[in-house]
Amino acid sequence: xxxxxxxxxxxxxxxxxxxxxxxxxxxxxxxxxxxxxxxxxxxxxxxxxxxxxxxxxxxxxxxxxxxxxxxxxxxxxxxxxxxxxxxxxxxxxxxxxxxxxxxxxxxxxxxxxxxxxxxxxxxxxxxxxxxxxxxxxxxxxxxxxxxxxxxxxxxxxxxxxxxxxxxxxxxxxxxxxxxxxxxxxxxxxxxxxxxxxxxxxxxxxxxxxxxxxxxxxxxxxxxxxxxxxxxxxxxxxxxxxxxxxxxxxxxxxxxxxxxxxxxxxxxxxxxxxxxxxxxxxxxxxxxxxxxxxxxxxxxxxxxxxxxxxxxxxxxxxxxxxxxxxxxxxxxxxxxxxx
Amino acid sequence: xxxxxxxxxxxxxxxxxxxxxxxxxxxxxxxxxxxxxxxxxxxxxxxxxxxxxxxxxxxxxxxxxxxxxxxxxxxxxxxxxxxxxxxxxxxxxxxxxxxxxxxxxxxxxxxxxxxxxxxxxxxxxxxxxxxxxxxxxxxxxxxxxxxxxxxxxxxxxxxxxxxxxxxxxxxxxxxxxxxxxxxxxxxxxxxxxxxxxxxxxxxxxxxxxxxxxxxxxxxxxxxxxxxxxxxxxxxxxxxxxxxxxxxxxxxxxxxxxxxxxxxxxxxxxxxxxxxxxxxxxxxxxxxxxxxxxxxxxxxxxxxxxxxxxxxxxxxxxxxxxxxxxxxxxxxxxxxxxx
DNA sequence: GTTAGCACTCGGATGCGTTGAGTGCTAACT
DNA sequence: AGTTAGCACTCAACGCATCCGAGTGCTAAC
Numbered sequence: 001x002x003x004x005x006x007x008x009x010x011x012x013x014x015x016x017x018x019x020x021x022x023x024x025x026x027x028x029x030x031x032x033x034x035x036x037x038x039x040x041x042x043x044x045x046x047x048x049x050x051x052x053x054x055x056x057x058x059x060x061x062x063x064x065x066x067x068x069x070x071x072x073x074x075x076x077x078x079x080x081x082x083x084x085x086x087x088x089x090x091x092x093x094x095x096x097x098x099x100x101x102x103x104x105x106x107x108x109x110x111x112x113x114x115x116x117x118x119x120x121x122x123x124x125x126x127x128x129x130x131x132x133x134x135x136x137x138x139x140x141x142x143x144x145x146x147x148x149x150x151x152x153x154x155x156x157x158x159x160x161x162x163x164x165x166x167x168x169x170x171x172x173x174x175x176x177x178x179x180x181x182x183x184x185x186x187x188x189x190x191x192x193x194x195x196x197x198x199x200x201x202x203x204x205x206x207x208x209x210x211x212x213x214x215x216x217x218x219x220x221x222x223x224x225x226x227x228x229x230x231x232x233x234x235x236x237x238x239x240x241x242x243x244x245x246x247x248x249x250x251x252x253x254x255x256x257x258x259x260x261x262x263x264x265x266x267x268x269x270x271x272x273x274x275x276x277x278x279x280x281x282x283x284x285x286x287x288x289x290x291x292x293x294x295x296x297x298x299x300x301x302x303x304x305x306x307x308x309x310x311x312x313x314x315x316x317x318x319x320x321x322x323x324x325x326x327x328x329x330x331x332x333x334x335x336x337x338x
Numbered sequence: 339x340x341x342x343x344x345x346x347x348x349x350x351x352x353x354x355x356x357x358x359x360x361x362x363x364x365x366x367x368x369x370x371x372x373x374x375x376x377x378x379x380x381x382x383x384x385x386x387x388x389x390x391x392x393x394x395x396x397x398x399x400x401x402x403x404x405x406x407x408x409x410x411x412x413x414x415x416x417x418x419x420x421x422x423x424x425x426x427x428x429x430x431x432x433x434x435x436x437x438x439x440x441x442x443x444x445x446x447x448x449x450x451x452x453x454x455x456x457x458x459x460x461x462x463x464x465x466x467x468x469x470x471x472x473x474x475x476x477x478x479x480x481x482x483x484x485x486x487x488x489x490x491x492x493x494x495x496x497x498x499x500x501x502x503x504x505x506x507x508x509x510x511x512x513x514x515x516x517x518x519x520x521x522x523x524x525x526x527x528x529x530x531x532x533x534x535x536x537x538x539x540x541x542x543x544x545x546x547x548x549x550x551x552x553x554x555x556x557x558x559x560x561x562x563x564x565x566x567x568x569x570x571x572x573x574x575x576x577x578x579x580x581x582x583x584x585x586x587x588x589x590x591x592x593x594x595x596x597x598x599x600x601x602x603x604x605x606x607x608x609x610x611x612x613x614x615x616x617x618x619x620x621x622x623x624x625x626x627x628x629x630x631x632x633x634x635x636x637x638x639x640x641x642x643x644x645x646x647x648x649x650x651x652x653x654x655x656x657x658x659x660x661x662x663x664x665x666x667x668x669x670x671x672x673x674x675x676x
Numbered sequence: 677g678t679t680a681g682c683a684c685t686c687g688g689a690t691g692c693g694t695t696g697a698g699t700g701c702t703a704a705c706t
Numbered sequence: 707a708g709t710t711a712g713c714a715c716t717c718a719a720c721g722c723a724t725c726c727g728a729g730t731g732c733t734a735a736c
Binding site for chain 2: 134135137139140141142147149151157159170174178181234235238239243244245246247249250253254
Binding site: 036037038039040043057058059060061 | 710711715716718
């Protein structure tokens with residue numbers, strides 16, 4: 001495609017992203033390419049429509065970019081100078097300072113994303129199957145209950161309640177904890193699930209503890225298969241003109257309840273660092289006029305996580321991609337420093 | 339007020355709750371009180387308007403109940419036979435079966451409330467200040483980090499990361515844990531905050547641990563003052579005709595971000611078991627045409643929690659109150675059994 | 677005290693011209 | 707040959723007048 005057509009297409013997209021109104025030839029001639037007349041632009045726009053990049057809501061209206069136009073925009077028209085978002089240091093201090101709990105990192109990252117972009121944000125932690133156990137500890141809760149705390153590398157902590165024999169006091173539980181740690185340190189949660197079962201069969205001691213351990217094995221198995229996805233800023237969607245209709249907004253919000261489909265989307269683009277799913281490309285019918293941006297990040301041991309944004313197809317892709325890349329880097333740093 | 343006026347008022351409210359449309363005299367005559375003519379009802383309605391219970395959106399429209407009408411309805415017109423909601427056992431098995439973590443109880447209760455009612459739901463756990471510590475335990479996380487697990491009666495568990503001297507190994511941490519437990523078991527978190535500070539001053543040992551303990555004291559102080567309120571089912575609001583306007587819905591959703599005002603509302607009605615705040619009575623401007631129902635529950639040691647519902651003023655109060663009362667009881671049982 | 681009847685009100689739907697942003701096409705211009 | 711000015715054309719949106727009917731208040735009769 002000739003340079004001029006691209007320039008016009010970019011101008012149309014930029015204007016439409018800003019105004020949400022169909023863009024006319026005169027607008028482009030005045031605001032973006034004042035060396036050309038509206039008639040010339042009109043001819044080009046006609047061509048662009050022919051090529052499948054633009055459409056008209058009705059015959060006497062301006063043009064609106066189609067999905068293929070956004071695709072071209074993201075793939076080829078984006079100026080690759082990183083648009084200035086916010087100072088990295090500023091974000092780090094405002095959102096991600098001194099985070100002790102992992103949930104705090106998730107919450108703060110999500111908040112940073114929603115506040116800086118005004119869109120709905122996603123944060124997914126690395127899958128637990130890939131994490132290695134640092135230590136296991138049983139903390140007495142009541143006579144027959146204990147909390148099993150699992151510490152993994154990267155400081156990600158899981159815990160769950162297990163039923164134990166009432167004859168075990170704090171010291172006994174500590175002794176068991178040491179034994180468990182010795183047994184399992186360095187393995188992945190994945191491995192532990194099977195190991196635990198085997199361990200229970202020929203280990204000495206309280207059948208109650210063994211049953212507890214087996215229960216836990218099951219729980220871990222369950223937690224392992226489901227990734228941990230946090231969604232926030234969901235009702236930002238109500239601010240966009242394309243979601244002024246309450247029914248449509250509701251449908252969108254409901255579709256976010258089913259995290260499975262989003263997780264699938266995240267997994268499928270896991271090769272590239274940033275993937276952009278425009279409109280129907282995301283494969284989720286209720287979100288067919290939303291785009292999903294996902295940035296994968298990697299931790300030390302090759303563990304993968306992801307953060308993302310969801311918003312109307314009409315989205316300032318350049319700025320959003322920069323922001324996402326930035327936050328992704330900052331969050332990755334913070335996680336790695338733990 | 340005469341019996342007949344009450345009957346008519348009740349009919350108007352019932353119909354309006356169902357249809358969300360102004361109710362005319364003929365509708366009442368046909369559907370609710372077929373022994374009276376529309377003209378009679380018209381006269382009564384005129385009186386009821388005079389008395390401040392009804393209003394007309396415009397002169398040639400039917401009547402709409404005012405806040406005072408709902409107030410009267412809730413206080414005096416509600417038939418006190420508990421309306422059949424769902425079998426208690428059914429709810430218990432569907433939502434609150436075998437819950438090991440406290441967060442699961444909260445999530446399940448909230449889910450039960452939103453699914454059974456279609457409204458926005460609130461779940462507040464008993465305030466942590468009232469809880470007594472059963473044990474404290476430090477779990478090693480990495481060389482310089484440990485997780486401080488605080489177990490309280492009722493099984494409510496708080497944890498937080500503390501920085502410790504890297505010279506402390508698992509056994510040393512366990513020794514410290516025993517010491518801490520001995521020191522603080524049986525006290526409330528409230529007391530611990532001050533005690534911790536004093537303890538740090540004249541205790542022997544690693545300054546890093548002491549600093550960690552002080553940090554934690556601060557954190558606990560913060561957590562103590564803020565009650566732990568979970569809100570869910572927020573976007574159910576989009577289903578109601580009074581919130582078809584995206585801007586209004588957004589305002590409502592945003593106002594839920596500020597939990598402080600809701601907590602105030604919960605605290606203020608803490609004497610009665612169920613309090614009903616109709617429309618502007620809730621004191622939150624953005625929610626002036628929503629009602630807030632709150633059911634307080636008590637645990638063994640006099641700890642108080644609350645669950646609640648938020649929805650448009652036009653609400654089937656009878657059914658909602660019954661549902662709330664039921665779920666409140668079930669949840670209370672589950673918590674007590676832990 | 678209740679009801680039938682009737683005039684009246686007014687929001688909402690329907691229909692109709694006007695307006696204006698925007699297009700496509702043609703012819704003139706460079 | 708590409709660009710541009712000019713012009714006829716289209717059609718959503720808007721304002722305006724009209725109509726319709728649900729619902730009211732009032733009066734007079736039961």
